[in-house]
Amino acid sequence: MPRNKFVSLLLIFIFCAVCSDAQTRKRTVKLSETQIKEKSKEADGLFKKKEYQAAWPIYLQLVTSKPGNGNFNYKAGVSCLFANADRAKAIEYLTVANEMSKKPDDFNYHLALANMYAGNADKAIQLLEEHKATLNEKEVEALGIDRQMGWIMNGKEFKSAPNQVTFKNMGPKINTKYSEFGPRIAADDSLMVFSSKRNTNNGFLQDYTGEYTTDVYMSVIKTTASKKVRNIGINVNTPDYEEVICLSPDGERLYFMRDGTQSVGDIYFSELRGKTWQKSRVLSNDFQTKQMETGATISPNGKWLIFSSDRKGGQGGMDLYMCSISETGAFGEPKNLGPKVNTPFDEDNPIIHIDSKTLFFSSDGHKSMGGADIFKTYLADPKVGWSVPENLGYPINNAYDNLYFAPTADGKKAYVSAVREDTKGSTDIYEVNFEKPYATTNIAVVKGLVLAPGGTPS
Template sequence: MRKYLIVALFSVFCGSVFAQVIPGNYDKNVKRGKEHYDLEEYHQALPFFLEAWKVDTTDYKLAFNIATCYFKTKNELAAYPYLDNAKVGSKDPILKFYYARAFHLQHKFELAITLYREYQQTLDPEEPEYFEMHQYIANCKTGMELIKNPVKVKITNLGPVINSEYPDYAPVISADETELLFTSRRANTTGGGKDMEDGMFYEDIYQSNRIKDNEWTDPIDIGNGINTESHDACVALSPDGMELIMYRHSGTDGGDLYSSKEHGTVWENPKRLGTTINTPYWEPSASISADEKSIFFTSNRKGGLGGTDIYMVRMKDNGDYGPAILLGPSINTPKDEDAPFIHADGKTLYFSSKGHKSMGGYDIFYCTIDLETGEVLTPPQNIGYPINTADDDVFFVWSADGKRAYFSSIREGGYGDKDIYVLERETAKKAPTVLFKGQIVACEDKHPVTATIFVTDLSTQKIVGVFNSNSFTGKYTVSLPAGKNYGISVEASGYLFESKNINFPLEDGYIELVDTICMNKLKINTSIILHNVFFDVDKATLRPESVQELDKLVEIMRNNPNLKIELSGHTDSDGNDDHNMKLSDSRAKAVVDYLIAKGINPARLTWKGYGETKPIEPNDTPEHKQQNRRTEVKILSNE
């Protein structure tokens, strides 16, 4: 069970108890409530006190007990209506603190500061609580600053289709926002059980798909036994929507992170992430990077800087994760940090913290970070009001384009307890991200193809990501930081590979490319274009960026020893016809020479230059001319 989710973030569902109140019986309800109260079982005591309050609303002791129960269960605002009744007869100085907290959460910061100071004077200066009042006062001062300069955003409740009368929280989305997963403690929880600690239903994971704008399908259980009779919470979703990281409760203090991958329409059985990430301690939250090579997670393991700290692991070339890197004191503080989210831009990290300059409880902060090393490049900044409030603000995820964010909060007009909201910027700030998505199909019959997508940074020749299409639909989603020249290679068993080139400068901001990729079988007369084979201007000299693509062709030739191919060169219509013919022929031969140097039998290779004689587009625009300047592979035989 995610402790602060239940104990610190969410209000109590007062009807969820294990013993039954007795309607109209004041004495027995007070007696039973006091029995739980004296045992510090405030969740169980509260329903009895509330039932007794229906009979007598003048009992100041009862009002005090109700207020205390609400505070002990971290639902301070609900205590506010009972405070005036409680102070009629009670002289307990704790009432000053209760009032201060209620005013604080209502953003009445000056009133709260006055009462915090008055309550502080009743405390021993050596007590930890005395110093806590300094923190509360500092939170109020930060709140006053942030409210003077609010962030211009529109915040919308996702509505009754997604939200229920129960806690709904921890939303995660695919990069293209077509899929939403979230955690809820609603009555149809798997097994129907309730947690003995707080009387609420166990957490389950639910799934919904976007119809349009902010309209979503009815949430359904994620299926395939992912949800158990205990706590199961979603914490992260890969950009392509096909890998879920989830939390499962284990033991009294611990909890681990698991991974489940989607195959077709079914989620596989979750597997516990390795011991680099999970420990005998508590690992409640995580986020996976767009290249799926880095995981940011939180843990309260020994050796950290505070209660819960943020760590990062990076995948090695063999697919294993390297050692956990504790992010430095720029991010982690002596207090708690949690709920990291790494944006698809590959550099902006969002997280929640109690230790940085916040309005109260957890506030959301952001900074830039080196995804390879974990080095913090810019200091964390508060994301601002009204996104942050004086209450806990956690679980905040952006769409890939940076226009919308999804988060959970208790706000006026909600449907009950925590609800899920969407935030939209009034002035869209485009994230420097490329979203490449679509469907992979067979050219012959258009049926979906299960393929692997390799993404290479052509400037470094390093593979920056390996992704898969959905085995049932053929759909794929790849999210990449902008500003690089990417070579895309799509590969599937029994097919020629297909290549794409994506090259957008950083300043272009968010780019979304939708493409249906048609895969050709290894059949005679089939041709493909080598989109990532490049030559020096007006020369037949292969540029270094061509190596990855040519090596893919070498691999196909080695795996299919009977395959014979023709390499053909093509130009646009600019320049002298004879020159273009010779240039295209020389470029085709340069590719053949590369393959021979890699050990391919020359008898399996032919080449020909076609100059400008076989255009695939009219030579009327720079873009069309660029497409006509190409190198092709044609299968001659495959006996």
């Protein structure tokens, strides 16, 4: 190797090492007593308002400076449990807090949740039972302790027969230190749209979680090496919240939910012409209501719509509804999918497979492992209706809220947003490969120009 090249490489190495060491010192620097008082007051204010996402990093600073402080460790643990993070890490802080001579009344409850996320099912149930014994009936119901114990038992069952799948983080071009979620893909798996709370969003407005108001992004994902990510633009994104809910099979029509100053959880759409997404429009005045419509999916043939709403007359919480779409684009009367699919809790984020028969959705009311899980149901015969929803099992679902599932046409792959060990931010988007397909179809996805017999576009 030429000497000048060797020297250059050596200098680069030294520079990187110095930078890395400086960053490490910056992360672990201890606060002064004055700073501790100021940070403690700030964090406690956020904690009292239950703004745990914003409080958590401040408590981490305080724990670094006062590692044996039980109060700081307790609040760091609780904040971790309710932030978008690896919640199993809460055990580390709560274990230190457990040495306090006088612990908060809800200490065992939070330690139980930490063990649930860490996969310590038996310990979690033991702690929940101990805490339950100190409460009256109304308090038990308010905390949902019986539901949580049911989740833990369900988790043990699903983990005993896991699905054979592999997860692949979509990488730093898509995932940042902020939340990326809600992936939706074109039928040929060439284009992905997703939601992100990154700091380059339109409006740069921080919400109570310490992140930014949500914008819609797109990425060409056909070849991993050339993934390009870009903000969809001001025709869709505003200073309000825009979240992806559906992408047409050809990838040329985007449906999203907008919530904020302009609307209250209403469904909008935008069409892709060339490389530009056009000015967004309300899907229909029928959906511009005071109720929340937070998810929707349109059948591949464009003849019917399934959406989620908290409108009156449902089973409770968010329910799934279905309505027809006429050739003129008019929507028929929405019909509730009924108690077989909907529960007194929340059913949301519907997405229909390209086979037009398999519906995926999130629910915290069916047999869940913890909070919301992904389920699927079939419409084999319209006269019979939808089948009993089936949990997609572990590890697609876990103790966290699992809200988004984007299936591919062949049923061998899907895209999800999740918190895993290699998650770079609050939630990351993953590609999941299935050893056994979760859906089958004989449909071939073809894109291109259709020509009439004379050679002109038909």
